[in-house]
Amino acid sequence: MADTHTKVIKDRWQKLKELEAQGIDPYPNGIARPERIGAIIDVYGEYDGDALQGVKEEFYVAGRITGLRRFGKAAFFHIKDDTGRIQVHVRKDILGGRFSLFKKLDIGDIVWVRGSLFRTKTDELTIACSDIGLASKNIRPLPEKYHGLRDKELRYRQRYVDLIVNDEVKDIFRKRAKIIQVVRHYFTSNGFLEVETPMMQSIVGGATARPFITHHNALGIDLYLRIAPELYLKRLIVGGFERVFELNRNFRNEGISLQHNPEFTMLEFYEAYSTYEDLIDRTEELFSLIAKELYGKTVITYQGEEIDLTPPWRRLTLKQSLIENGHIDEERLFDREFLLKCLSDHSVPAPKGDEIGIGKLWTRLFDLLVEPRLIQPTFITHYPVEVSPLARRNAEDPDVTDRFELFIAGREIANAFSELNDPRDQKKRFEEQVAKRGDDEEIPPEVDYDYIRALEIGMPPTAGEGIGIDRLVMLFTDSASIRDVILFPQLRPER
RNA sequence: GGGCCGUUAACUCAGUCGGUAGAGUAUCUGCCUUUUAAGCAGAGAGUCGCUGGUUCGAGCCCAGCACGGCCCA
Incomplete structure (x- = not known):
């Protein structure tokens, strides 16, 4: 060609x-x-x-x-x-x-x-x-003056042509820049320090995802491209930077889809002396601010659905959502056999691992039955400890955590929790995770003991949140595909 | 990883029953001093994704592969 x-x-x-x-x-x-x-x-x-x-x-x-x-x-x-x-x-x-x-x-x-x-x-x-x-x-x-460049493959491979002939493409990327500008301004003007932490890490952590592996010749060691900056940002909280944020790339060695690109942009922010409930307020504030800056109002349209971002947004626990939106009987929520049957009825394979906990079954069922129905912004709270290895336990119910995920237009767009700062509990959870890992490449193969050491120095009570910027931009530009909000999305090399 | 769909001129697309390749735009030539998808007349432009098979004959049917899209996992 x-x-x-x-x-x-x-x-x-x-x-x-x-x-x-x-x-x-x-x-x-x-x-x-x-x-x-x-x-x-x-x-x-x-x-x-x-x-x-x-x-x-x-x-x-x-x-x-x-x-x-x-x-x-x-x-x-x-x-x-x-x-x-x-x-x-x-x-x-x-x-x-x-x-x-x-x-x-x-x-x-x-x-x-x-x-x-x-x-x-x-x-x-x-x-x-x-x-x-x-x-x-x-x-x-x-390309032809009337129809322009329609072939999606050519548009992504030759974005320079796409930008010339399809005016709306430029508009999307201008909006992307604007959104990032609003986010950055929001945090800096609220006393957050913007930082940059390692993208090449010798121990992966902060999420469950398969990492990319690279090699450093002089040190003679393999390094991972980060799947999340979380553990480094919390080390900074330990160090006394009490409000930090990072707006940068993460890498996950997984499939490519309408919502996944191997490299994607993530906002993470951490705030000492606050809880996940404080972050609910910040999230509502930030999203409605972006909507106002872009469109002058807090109601937007996404893929034909009107989405009202005017605070406050709906909140319900994971358990409630399974009952109300998933239509599962409350009495059967702890019936493992019943939950497994629900999954197999929808031809969803059971979660990996030897000991499948109720927590994993709940989140799997949630993804299936509830998530697609959460069109208006909804905070889902009280996730089980089993699926929240870095989150603080809830004071009333130690089996769940002080955590929320935010869903808009049927998609997860943010994840936040009060941070686990008890080094004993954290160490135990890490070690159990590694012990149960098997050959699951999404689980880190070793415990980050330096992070435990940092917690032993002492991390103030802190809450932190991650927001997927690409999905955020999709939402605010009415884009169906993540490739439409990334200038050069990953494709197989041209031959 | 699985299913479905697509791949024909630089671009956007047709291509009937299997019978030897079409249009518009763009390009080139001629005419044209208020057009805007300018117009009129003419011309050139193709490894029909790749490889193999079936057939007297394949863009079309079959198989495999490549790349992409959509859906599912």
């Missing part, structure tokens, strides 16, 4: 040679910095034809040629930069000798244009071109 030499491409190479023969550099250096098209439209967008006649100024813009319409001795085209697009009118009688250069230009070329503003018969704001020059020659033609 990379070597295709079609007629069009050959023609363009030929034109490039002809331009060079005329002394025109197809890739010149030192083009004067242009004005931004968006800024011109902001000022003159409302001027009518008469008003524009009073504007004597010449404008100077640069961008890519799209939609070229030639008329022999004249032409119209649009020139598009990062801020907008504007029509340009070219006339042979005005351009003179430059017109022969213009005749060699193509759709897709990047040019600079100088000229004054006027309105056409159809009342479109247009630059009357007095001078034009080449800034960068296009060799490969752009």
Whole structure:
């Protein structure tokens, strides 16, 4: 594919040679910095034809040629930069000798244009071109002007083309940047310190997921790409940074799907002297703030569903949700055989491991029966200890933890808990986890004793939360696939 | 990992019953000084994803593989 030499491409190479023969550099250096098209439209967008006649100024813009319409001795085209697009009118009688250069230009070329503003018969704001020059020659033609680039594979592999021809793609990534900006501002302005912790770790931890393994030659050791920053961020809480957050990449060596990319962006934040219930407030505050910044309101639409992010949001325990949304009889919630049968009735394989606890069965059933139905924002609380190895036990019921997961549009989007800071309990849970691991590659193969040592130094009562940024961006940009919110999603290499 | 669907010109897509490849856009040539999916006339452009099989004959049927999409796990 990379070597295709079609007629069009050959023609363009030929034109490039002809331009060079005329002394025109197809890739010149030192083009004067242009004005931004968006800024011109902001000022003159409302001027009518008469008003524009009073504007004597010449404008100077640069961008890519799209939609070229030639008329022999004249032409119209649009020139598009990062801020907008504007029509340009070219006339042979005005351009003179430059017109022969213009005749060699193509759709897709990047040019600079100088000229004054006027309105056409159809009342479109247009630059009357007095001078034009080449800034960068296009060799490969752009996709068809009406349908654009539809092939999803090509859109992901050649995102640079997708961005040029599909305007809504740029909009999604601008919104992504905006969301990250709002998140960062929210935390820094609330006294959180932004930190960066290791992505290459010698012991994995902080989540259950299969890691990528790499090798450090000089140290002669294997390292894991992190699946979560959690244990390092809590070491910082021990160290006295009482409010920290990290907004960065995690890596999980698992399948690729509409909701999973092997590398993805995670926000984790930890706050000393707060509980998971305080984080419920922060979460509601943060999400409604993002909605307001992006759309000016707290009701958004996702895949045809109206989602109301106005606080407060619904809260219920995992157990309640299984009864209310999963329609499981309360008396049978501890009936292991019944729960296993429920799973097999839906052809879901039983969880891995020798001793399948009630907790794992509950979360498995939850994923099946409840999660898809949680369209409006819902906090699910009181997860069993068995599935929450880093969370503090609930004071009233030591079998469950002070934890919530947040679900919106049928998907998990955040996970938070009051942190387990008792080194005895933590050590015991780690050791049991490793002992029961078997060949489950999602469980860390060894105990992080340095983390236990840190807890022995003493971690204040703390709560922490993780929010999947890609899923957050999907929600706020109405995107069905995670690939639509990651600029270069992982694909098999092109052959 | 399993199921279903897709892969035809640079792009978007047709392709009937198995009979030797089509359109629009883009490109090239000619005409054209207010168009905007400009228009009119003409031309060129294809390893029909790959490999094998069936057949007198395969874009079409069969098998395997590759890549992608969707669903399930």
